[in-house]
Amino acid sequence: xxxxxxxxxxxxxxxxxxxxxxxxxxxxxxxxxxxxxxxxxxxxxxxxxxxxxxxxxxxxxxxxxxxxxxxxxxxxxxxxxxxxxxxxxxxxxxxxxxxxxxxxxxxxxxxxxx
Amino acid sequence: xxxxxxxxxxxxxxxxxxxxxxxxxxxxxxxxxxxxxxxxxxxxxxxxxxxxxxxxxxxxxxxxxxxxxxxxxxxxxxxxxxxxxxxxxxxxxxxxxxxxxxxxxxxxxxxxxxxx
Numbered sequence: 001x002x003x004x005x006x007x008x009x010x011x012x013x014x015x016x017x018x019x020x021x022x023x024x025x026x027x028x029x030x031x032x033x034x035x036x037x038x039x040x041x042x043x044x045x046x047x048x049x050x051x052x053x054x055x056x057x058x059x060x061x062x063x064x065x066x067x068x069x070x071x072x073x074x075x076x077x078x079x080x081x082x083x084x085x086x087x088x089x090x091x092x093x094x095x096x097x098x099x100x101x102x103x104x105x106x107x108x109x110x111x112x113x114x
Numbered sequence: 115x116x117x118x119x120x121x122x123x124x125x126x127x128x129x130x131x132x133x134x135x136x137x138x139x140x141x142x143x144x145x146x147x148x149x150x151x152x153x154x155x156x157x158x159x160x161x162x163x164x165x166x167x168x169x170x171x172x173x174x175x176x177x178x179x180x181x182x183x184x185x186x187x188x189x190x191x192x193x194x195x196x197x198x199x200x201x202x203x204x205x206x207x208x209x210x211x212x213x214x215x216x217x218x219x220x221x222x223x224x225x226x227x228x229x230x
Contacts, residue, residue, distance in 0.1 A: 009154070043206075103156070107156075
């Protein structure tokens, strides 16, 4: 079975500062990895995904993430955040074979301070 | 309408009421999901439908009853709920569950349910 750990439940950061949101996973099989963002009163929107190939993945809104297989991590980064990046961010995994099911972490609330 | 829509967006109900949540996808997808999102907990997968057949039921209490009349619509019928069932209920769809290629899930905005 898969599990996802997001150790930071809340991350405050000043506008234009860099940010890293941490994600670690455990799985007995190979996985796909995802980051979703949820703005207030909205559903989840895919930020980026790792399926195969280059371990550095670029997504929307200037975010990127790096897959580290040895550390079973998929941390999300942005070099300079904006007020509009304030949202909840969820890391998720899915088995590479079998069902399309996603297993989510508990989320990290990013608050960008003016 | 585009994407995945959910109605109502907010619902308050008593423990003895019967209500239904509706999800509609306008993406031509063949699979749909119900998730429960509670504060400080990971999203919980409740049900999965593929081509209108239920393919997964993750030990969800029988007071939640899903229905998928066609590949575009998904309902969640609610009956005799408990206060701990208060949460955001999210619907999602994906092109297909057939094959091993990953298909992205597209989420609706959710229904905020409060059980009094």
